[in-house]
Amino acid sequence: MKYEFSKEELEQIEQIKARYPEVKPATLPVLWIAQKKFGHVEPEVQKLVAKTLELPESHVHGVAEFYTQYYKKEQGKFVLDVCTCLSCQICGGYDILHYLEDKLGIKNGETTEDKMFTIQQVECLGACGYAPMMQITNGVYVNHLTKEKVDKVIDGLKKGEVPEFEKMEMRKVKPQEN
Amino acid sequence: MAVDWRSYKPVLIPDIPNLNDIDVYIKNGGYESLKKVLSDDWTPVSVVDEVKAANIRGRGGAGFNAGLKWSFMPQPDGGPRYLACNGDESEPGTFKDRMIFEYNPHLFIEGALIAAYAMQCTTIYVYIRGEYINWINMMDKALQDAYSKGFIGNNILGSDFSVNFYTHSGAGAYICGEETSMLESLEGKRGYPRVKPPFPAQRGLWGRPTTINNIETLANVPLVINNGADWFKGIGAENHPGPILYGISGHVNRPGVYELPSGVPVLDLIDEVAGGVKNGKKLKAIIPGGSSTPVLRADQLDGVSMDSDSLREAGSMLGTAGLVVIDEDTDMIDLLWRIAHFYHHESCGQCTPCREGTGWLEKILLKIKNGDGEVKDLDLLLDLTTQMEGRTICALADAAAWPVRHTINRFRDEFEARCKKSVHAMA
Numbered sequence: 001m002k003y004e005f006s007k008e009e010l011e012q013i014e015q016i017k018a019r020y021p022e023v024k025p026a027t028l029p030v031l032w033i034a035q036k037k038f039g040h041v042e043p044e045v046q047k048l049v050a051k052t053l054e055l056p057e058s059h060v061h062g063v064a065e066f067y068t069q070y071y072k073k074e075q076g077k078f079v080l081d082v083c084t085c086l087s088c089q090i091c092g093g094y095d096i097l098h099y100l101e102d103k104l105g106i107k108n109g110e111t112t113e114d115k116m117f118t119i120q121q122v123e124c125l126g127a128c129g130y131a132p133m134m135q136i137t138n139g140v141y142v143n144h145l146t147k148e149k150v151d152k153v154i155d156g157l158k159k160g161e162v163p164e165f166e167k168m169e170m171r172k173v174k175p176q177e178n
Numbered sequence: 179m180a181v182d183w184r185s186y187k188p189v190l191i192p193d194i195p196n197l198n199d200i201d202v203y204i205k206n207g208g209y210e211s212l213k214k215v216l217s218d219d220w221t222p223v224s225v226v227d228e229v230k231a232a233n234i235r236g237r238g239g240a241g242f243n244a245g246l247k248w249s250f251m252p253q254p255d256g257g258p259r260y261l262a263c264n265g266d267e268s269e270p271g272t273f274k275d276r277m278i279f280e281y282n283p284h285l286f287i288e289g290a291l292i293a294a295y296a297m298q299c300t301t302i303y304v305y306i307r308g309e310y311i312n313w314i315n316m317m318d319k320a321l322q323d324a325y326s327k328g329f330i331g332n333n334i335l336g337s338d339f340s341v342n343f344y345t346h347s348g349a350g351a352y353i354c355g356e357e358t359s360m361l362e363s364l365e366g367k368r369g370y371p372r373v374k375p376p377f378p379a380q381r382g383l384w385g386r387p388t389t390i391n392n393i394e395t396l397a398n399v400p401l402v403i404n405n406g407a408d409w410f411k412g413i414g415a416e417n418h419p420g421p422i423l424y425g426i427s428g429h430v431n432r433p434g435v436y437e438l439p440s441g442v443p444v445l446d447l448i449d450e451v452a453g454g455v456k457n458g459k460k461l462k463a464i465i466p467g468g469s470s471t472p473v474l475r476a477d478q479l480d481g482v483s484m485d486s487d488s489l490r491e492a493g494s495m496l497g498t499a500g501l502v503v504i505d506e507d508t509d510m511i512d513l514l515w516r517i518a519h520f521y522h523h524e525s526c527g528q529c530t531p532c533r534e535g536t537g538w539l540e541k542i543l544l545k546i547k548n549g550d551g552e553v554k555d556l557d558l559l560l561d562l563t564t565q566m567e568g569r570t571i572c573a574l575a576d577a578a579a580w581p582v583r584h585t586i587n588r589f590r591d592e593f594e595a596r597c598k599k600s601v602h603a604m605a
């Protein structure tokens with residue numbers, strides 16, 4: 001088989017299985033382990049997950065299809081998930097999306113020829129107060145996007161530098177001067 | 179009576195550096211309320227009663243009294259029982275539970291442990307949306323630390339209470355925030371909501387008694403145990419007491435999560451707390467508690483405060499207290515179309531009124547947005563919302579219908595102005 005889990009991963013999978021009274025609940029976590037390792041969960045990877053957990057392939061396939069974060073085919077090295085939902089929409093989320101599309105010469109849902117970038121428009125990522133924002137490859141959140149910040153992030157990514165984790169801002173109520 | 183929010187000191191996310199570190203948390207009185215309930219003075223029943231008396235109304239959107247919900251769990255029969263903590267946080271405009279994961283994870287963990295003790299649960303799962311991977315890792319670390327200090331596991335602090343506690347990551351599906359969909363997802367399946375009854379307290383995870391609570395709801399529990407139900411009820415609005423994590427987004431100068439008492443006047447939140455509308459613009463409207471709560475026009479906000487009664491009188495709901503602030507330049511048709519797109523995209527498709535209805539809402543709104551709509555389409559939209567409401571397995575269809583109905587009704591002129599005339603007068 002083209003895809004295999006390592007010994008360590010199989011041990012990790014055993015630990016995950018022990019968290020639940022049945023095997024089936026391990027489906028989502030093991031799909032995650034697979035995606036982390038292979039970069040996607042295309043049908044052959046789904047088969048590996050099914051075989052490892054001794055679950056029907058149709059079950060694993062159904063789960064993989066239902067959840068949008070599982071990549072059903074190979075993606076660019078960096079997947080840029082741009083939020084255009086409610087708060088991001090009204091704070092310029094579409095401007096950011098279109099700026100990225102122009103900059104990378106691809107449309108929403110497409111991957112650059114060099115396989116570096118995929119752009120996806122996504123629903124609310126739970127970062128509405130930091131709009132507009134995007135997530136990079138199911139990982140770090142990049143907040144308060146401007147064109148300048150997008151330029152910087154893309155330049156960095158081209159060199160393999162993923163932006164650092166941004167803490168949520170601790171907001172305090174300013175004392176009132178009456 | 180106006181709530182005194184200006185002198186309020188945060189208790190859910192107090193300003194203590196590195197409170198996410200278990201040692202700092204313990205130094206600041208952390209895990210004392212867990213110790214308290216495990217001592218001889220408390221029983222599971224007395225914990226349920228105290229929490230019920232405090233009236234912590236569910237912070238996941240529906241506002242149900244947490245202690246009352248706990249009391250629906252059947253008597254233990256020796257088999258497994260579950261607490262499922264809802265950290266799916268996917269309602270557009272909502273981003274506050276993440277603040278707890280990042281700044282005060284142990285307060286939530288302690289609250290969940292007390293809840294599990296009160297309901298005599300054997301395992302706790304915290305379901306966190308998959309996009310929050312960094313925060314899932316933070317929770318995993320916090321859980322590990324709590325295990326190693328003996329707050330989780332067998333015979334906790336020498337008592338005969340034992341419980342396990344695990345994270346479970348989602349993978350991108352808003353519907354999994356709906357409690358029975360979340361149970362399906364925990365069971366490793368596609369997140370199709372279940373028909374109720376049976377309710378989760380009767381038959382939840384793997385057919386066993388299960389209670390579902392939001393993260394912020396549970397974070398309030400140690401505070402109630404430490405300070406008493408009366409203290410809690412003394413904070414904020416009478417019928418919806420306690421601290422609230424207000425997530426403020428949209429067109430304000432200082433968006434973000436603020437902890438304040440319930441019942442803060444909406445206009446105070448916008449003008450004083452969040453620094454006012456951005457770029458000196460005028461306020462046009464707000465969405466008080468996530469995308470499903472009905473929009474309110476600026477002229478409807480006089481005297482309205484962020485509690486369930488006040489918002490209901492005004493014609494909306496508190497929801498998740500995720501307040502979206504909308505300025506005068508915002509195109510309400512665009513905004514509503516995007517909300518409709520969201521619900522269509524996230525409908526699981528099990529129920530025809532929801533699957534088809536959300537599709538039509540989006541399609542017709544797109545037509546209007548593109549200038550091809552007619553006035554009669556507005557009435558068609560309103561008609562669709564009544565056909566969707568209350569006819570489905572879960573409340574997603576309602577959540578999709580409400581904003582459409584209320585945004586059209588409250589901004590009718592703007593929508594009509596975008597429509598072509600429906601009827602050409604006869605010559």
Ligand SMILES: Cc1cc2nc3c(=O)[nH]c(=O)nc-3n(C[C@H](O)[C@H](O)[C@H](O)COP(=O)(O)O)c2cc1C
Binds near residue numbers: 241265352
């Ligand atoms: C479509 C839909 C999505 C929901 N999403 C969430 C969510 O992301 N987080 C949450 O806590 N509750 C969500 N809820 C509410 C839950 O079903 C449930 O009422 C809540 O988690 C119970 O906890 P509480 O009583 O502590 O608020 C959602 C409900 C519906 C109908």
Ligand code: SF4
Binds near residue numbers: 371525529533
């Ligand atoms: S109302 Fe919509 S989301 Fe809920 S179960 Fe029915 S189809 Fe699925």
Ligand code: FES
Binds near residue numbers: 084
């Ligand atoms: S709307 Fe973009 S993160 Fe919530």
